[in-house]
Structures are given as structure tokens and as C-alpha cells.
Amino acid sequence: DVKVTQSSRYLVKRTGEKVFLECVQDMDHENMFWYRQDPGLGLRLIYFSYDVKMKEKGDIPEGYSVSREKKERFSLILESASTNQTSMYLCASSQPERRNTEAFFGQGTRLTVV
């Protein structure tokens, strides 16, 4: 059974803390993505990666960075957490070769910044 695993389901962090959200996939996928999900706004792409050590900005990269040192792992970093980064964060992976490829999602991390 294919799987995308996010390290935490719930996190509470203080303003100004550095926060790491980890995501691991076991499908040998090339593509990995980080989204945030907010009511009424749907899913917004933060960053994505097509290969190890490669990253590209999505639609809302400000305040975030990412790291992909190994193919199976894609980390989202909040350098200095702020309350407006309280959200549900979803990691996904997919294969690039087929145009009908689906994205596989983790269960999400609900982050609260206080």
C-alpha cells in the first residue's frame, strides 16, 4: 500500500520558533509538494520539488523554505513562525512521466502558532 507519511498530526509552536515539518514517501516518486489548506481558500502550493536538492517556489512561498536531501524526504521549514501560519499543511508526491498521474497525500499536520 502506497504511503505518504507526515511526522506529526498536530503541532503547537510559539511565535518566532523555527519549525520543521517532515514528509516521507515510499513510492520512489520524483515529485513532492507542500500545500497549506485554509477554509474558503482550498489548497495553495507553497513549494515543490522535482528531484533531490531541487526546489521551486509555489504560489505562497513567503515565510517558508524547503529541503530535499534524499528522494523520499521533503521538509518544510518555517524560519520564524508567525500566527498567520496557523494552518493545515499537506504533503503530496507524484510521478512526472504520465500526464494523468495522481497525487498521493499525507494525512496532514495541523499547526497552531501561538
Place this chain on the structure above:
Amino acid sequence: GNSVTQMEGPVTLSEEAFLTINCTYTATGYPSLFWYVQYPGEGLQLLLKATKADDKGSNKGFEATYRKETTSFHLEKGSVQVSDSAVYFCALILNTGGFKTIFGAGTRLFVKA
């Protein structure tokens, strides 16, 4: 630009009612179209997909037809169940740019017993 627009929710239905959730898209080129579902407390999972005009995707009693002339991909189910209560996302993948998925805002469905 490329975008997906779906009807605002929440949609509230009684069990066994007919469901339609509208989805239209704007895209350069020829996208593939998807519906994802998110059950409470879970991530998204693929419900159905269609890759070319007039294709019909179907799964678990849900279906949607890729209509190129109206740039639409409406989700339908003839008889909903309480267990269908979830958030439904329409999405597209372009055949350029690394197959990035573009999502609609999501439509929450409540089904009452």
C-alpha cells in the same frame, strides 16, 4: 492563468438525494481533470479522473464527464449516503511545468440521515 472554480459550499443533502457539484476550469493547453475527496481528519485521496474530452471517470457511484466545449467536469452521484460527507476538490494537471496539480477551493458536503 490556469485555475479551477467550483461551487461554494456547504452543500447539505438528505440521504438518497441526487448530488451535483459544479466544476469549471481555465487552462492553457489540454489538462487532465480530477476529483479528490477529503474525509474528516484525513488527507486527500483520488476519487476519479479523466484525461481527454468526453471521458467519463467513475468510482464509488460518483461520476464526472470531461466536457471540453464547456470547460467543465461536474461531479454527480445518484444517491448519496451519510458516509459521503466530506470535502470534494476539483483539480487539473497541465501537461507542462512538471505536472503541477491546481486545485479548486473545495466543496463541503453534509449528508443527513
